[in-house]
Amino acid sequence: MRERKKRETRAALAEAALRLALDKGPDNVTVEEIAEAADVSVRTFFNYFPHKEHAILGRNPEHLERALERMRTAPATESPLTTMWFVVDDVLRDLEREGELSRRGELIMSSPSLLYQLMMSSFEDERLLTTALAERMGEPTGSVRAALIVSAAGAACRVAMELHKSAPDRSVRDLVAEGFHVLAEGLDPGFDPTVPDETKTNHTMPEEQEGPS
Amino acid sequence: MRERKKRETRAALAEAALRLALDKGPDNVTVEEIAEAADVSVRTFFNYFPHKEHAILGRNPEHLERALERMRTAPATESPLTTMWFVVDDVLRDLEREGELSRRGELIMSSPSLLYQLMMSSFEDERLLTTALAERMGEPTGSVRAALIVSAAGAACRVAMELHKSAPDRSVRDLVAEGFHVLAEGLDPGFDPTVPDETKTNHTMPEEQEGPS
DNA sequence: TTAATAGTTTGCAGTGAGTGCAAGTTTGTT
DNA sequence: AACAAACTTGCACTCACTGCAAACTATTAA
Numbered sequence A, B: 001m002r003e004r005k006k007r008e009t010r011a012a013l014a015e016a017a018l019r020l021a022l023d024k025g026p027d028n029v030t031v032e033e034i035a036e037a038a039d040v041s042v043r044t045f046f047n048y049f050p051h052k053e054h055a056i057l058g059r060n061p062e063h064l065e066r067a068l069e070r071m072r073t074a075p076a077t078e079s080p081l082t083t084m085w086f087v088v089d090d091v092l093r094d095l096e097r098e099g100e101l102s103r104r105g106e107l108i109m110s111s112p113s114l115l116y117q118l119m120m121s122s123f124e125d126e127r128l129l130t131t132a133l134a135e136r137m138g139e140p141t142g143s144v145r146a147a148l149i150v151s152a153a154g155a156a157c158r159v160a161m162e163l164h165k166s167a168p169d170r171s172v173r174d175l176v177a178e179g180f181h182v183l184a185e186g187l188d189p190g191f192d193p194t195v196p197d198e199t200k201t202n203h204t205m206p207e208e209q210e211g212p213s
Numbered sequence C: 001t002t003a004a005t006a007g008t009t010t011g012c013a014g015t016g017a018g019t020g021c022a023a024g025t026t027t028g029t030t
Numbered sequence D: 001a002a003c004a005a006a007c008t009t010g011c012a013c014t015c016a017c018t019g020c021a022a023a024c025t026a027t028t029a030a
Helices: A001-026 A031-037 A040-050 A052-057 A061-072 A080-098 A100-110 A112-137 A146-167 A170-186 B002-024 B029-037 B042-048 B052-057 B061-072 B080-097 B100-110 B113-137 B144-166 B170-187
Strands: none
Touching: A001 A031, A001 A052, A001 A100, A031 A040, A031 A052, A052 A100, A052 A112, A052 A170, A052 B042, A061 A112, A080 A112, A080 A146, A080 A170, A100 A112, A100 A146, A100 B100, A146 A170, A146 B113, A146 B144, A146 B170, A170 B061, A170 B144, B002 B042, B002 B052, B002 B100, B029 B042, B029 B052, B029 B100, B052 B113, B061 B080, B080 B113, B080 B144, B100 B113, B100 B144, B113 B144, B113 B170, B144 B170
């Protein structure tokens, strides 16, 4: 069938992309090489992936679907972050099983363009997950908490991958789990953004430079 | 002097880039146009910025320096997230003052490539801030909490920018402030990743798909 | 003023990403 | 076998980005 062949081609391209990227460094691989290694034309490569990075990331579209499904069907008694945890855990288990986590993890964290791309595609996911979570929580779209749960979870994953690089003895899942616990219980009980000297005592606090700086 | 002229050229390029991006959409602007608008050659453009996105973002290098300084000199009594807040607030105030926040904010959030690029450069910053914060907290490099404080703060900023788009009545700073409070107090008091049916009752919880999926 | 010099700008040539189009090939259906 | 839909491919093209060497300009020394 066509379906199978397409899946094979896709897999072959992703596999070739990953292998070559690990070999020569992600920035020294050309699409031409990847296509050649998978025995298709360059043009065909772009029929499957919008760009090189996407092929190297080799994301499994199934994961997002499962995640959304899990989110929608979560038992009412389950707290939001807990649901989020199960969603993430599902993906992590899969990746561990496939041995992809260690194979791709470091590669991604060591390459800015890959990391960008991962984030990029994650953002799209985060948006969908946020919507699903807000709905599930019965909060309005635009809920800060729902959005924060999802994106902080993403942050925890990234932090875990980063830390795992320098401390390989702790598994990514372990680090993620710790991150979730910290997030759940509060990042900082002593948080108090009151400005001592100012006239107003309103809750005006400083931010990082995620905004354009 | 040469210094002044370089600063002027840089500013002219950034200004032209932003104006054109707002006009025609970030993806429909070519470097050629930007260079032309700033009266320099294309080649010169690339002497100033590594890519188009960087010019549109037009980040102010001063912000990172001030942030790191603030972090290093924070009073010992100030809790970590509070320090983080002041750091972020400093940048936000600056951007609001310059009117840049509204001008660039939406643009960035509406363009994947810009968002990627912003994250990209933010990651570098986050790394530096994390190191500084861990040191300040007296925690080892590799502290999950320190890393999470920084990257969750980044997440809060992004969420705020995103939500501000659909709810322009709430200022970005306000939304960020709310995010920080939520983070400080805990995302989810009911968090409990225990798997009911499993033999082990260890703290194994599911993750999002920030990892390569 | 003039001459040497160091920093900047620019043109040119080239690689590689990514896209649209039209022609060719494969696969599934009647 | 005939036909249509889906898929692949080559081609031509635009644009991002880089290295190199020539040209220019401000600074400094003589």
